[in-house]
Amino acid sequence: MTRTTLDLTGLKCPLPALKTRKALKPLQPGDQLEVHCTDPLSVIDIPNLIRETGDKVEITERNEARIVFLVEKGDAP
Numbered sequence: 001m002t003r004t005t006l007d008l009t010g011l012k013c014p015l016p017a018l019k020t021r022k023a024l025k026p027l028q029p030g031d032q033l034e035v036h037c038t039d040p041l042s043v044i045d046i047p048n049l050i051r052e053t054g055d056k057v058e059i060t061e062r063n064e065a066r067i068v069f070l071v072e073k074g075d076a077p
Contacts, residue, residue, distance in 0.1 A: 001030045004023065004031070006033060008038075011039060027073040032070060034070055036067075038067070046069050054075075056072040057072075
């Protein structure tokens with residue numbers, strides 16, 4: 001299992017969700033992607049994206065400066 005960090009600070013909707021989707025594609029089941037965002041809409045967009053892909057997500061940090069998501073790649077193709 002590997003953990004990759006994706007820094008998307010400063011990007012606005014829809015770029016954080018699009019770049020997260022692209023970063024998830026090469027990961028193997030069980031790998032983790034840590035996503036750092038500053039766009040407040042990412043708290044809606046990224047969990048919706050992860051529901052579509054069948055992976056797991058949790059928000060590990062949320063404050064006025066940034067939002068950090070931890071996404072675990074699932075077994076779905």
